[in-house]
Amino acid sequence: MSDAERKMQFLFALRSKGVTDNRVLTAMEKIDRGDFVQGLFADRAYEDMPLPIACGQTISQPSVVGLMTQALNVQPRDKVLEVGTGSGYQAAILSLLARRVYTIERHRRLVHESRTLFEKLDLTNITAITDDGSFGLPEQAPFDRIIVTAAAEDPPGPLLTQLRVGGIMVVPVGQSDAVQSLIKVTRTEGGYDYDELRPVRFVPLLEGLGKE
Numbered sequence: 001m002s003d004a005e006r007k008m009q010f011l012f013a014l015r016s017k018g019v020t021d022n023r024v025l026t027a028m029e030k031i032d033r034g035d036f037v038q039g040l041f042a043d044r045a046y047e048d049m050p051l052p053i054a055c056g057q058t059i060s061q062p063s064v065v066g067l068m069t070q071a072l073n074v075q076p077r078d079k080v081l082e083v084g085t086g087s088g089y090q091a092a093i094l095s096l097l098a099r100r101v102y103t104i105e106r107h108r109r110l111v112h113e114s115r116t117l118f119e120k121l122d123l124t125n126i127t128a129i130t131d132d133g134s135f136g137l138p139e140q141a142p143f144d145r146i147i148v149t150a151a152a153e154d155p156p157g158p159l160l161t162q163l164r165v166g167g168i169m170v171v172p173v174g175q176s177d178a179v180q181s182l183i184k185v186t187r188t189e190g191g192y193d194y195d196e197l198r199p200v201r202f203v204p205l206l207e208g209l210g211k212e
């Protein structure tokens, strides 16, 4: 199968799994997942499955990336925070939809590799930071949108407080060894509204920095 055919099949799979927002589909057509998957698994980049990356982590399943991005409903003027940079794929997609993207990752090596990719792809509105993202990024808060790409037992308190009123956060919630729920949190004047979107499976949100 040619690259063009594989990419067409990739977009078809996204649509058939419920990714229908044209802005999201266009961003996912422009950002080539093949740039974010290296080594042994490079030839599986267009399959709708999570794949291993460095530091024992994963690049998420494309349809889940699409559904999370769609639920986030990013607007062109938005300032977005991502917790869990991983390969940088999700941040790259967000960068085409938002004004500014901050992404935090606990593994230094993954931050370094994704910064290199962002530069290569000329994605100049992303700042990648090595840190424990559970505490958010208070110096840049409030955020219009927050996306967490690792599973927490509950939506982390600091992230809730760093969401602006009217803002949306998407976060997988549940035990790391079980099926988790993808939750959409909307901050209102009086508190927070919670919607359960779908079952998902993510690596856990861990404390502190990684070894590499």
Ligand code: SAM
Binding pocket: 057, 058, 059, 060, 083, 084, 085, 086, 087, 088, 089, 090, 091, 104, 105, 106, 107, 110, 131, 132, 133, 134, 149, 150, 202, 203, 204, 205, 206, 207, 208, 210
């Ligand atoms: N969004 C990524 C992508 O597009 O490739 C996939 C993320 S991967 C499923 C989850 C990532 O969250 C891992 O790289 C992991 O190291 C990171 N992570 C886990 N706990 C974290 C924390 N407390 N702060 C920052 N990153 C964390």
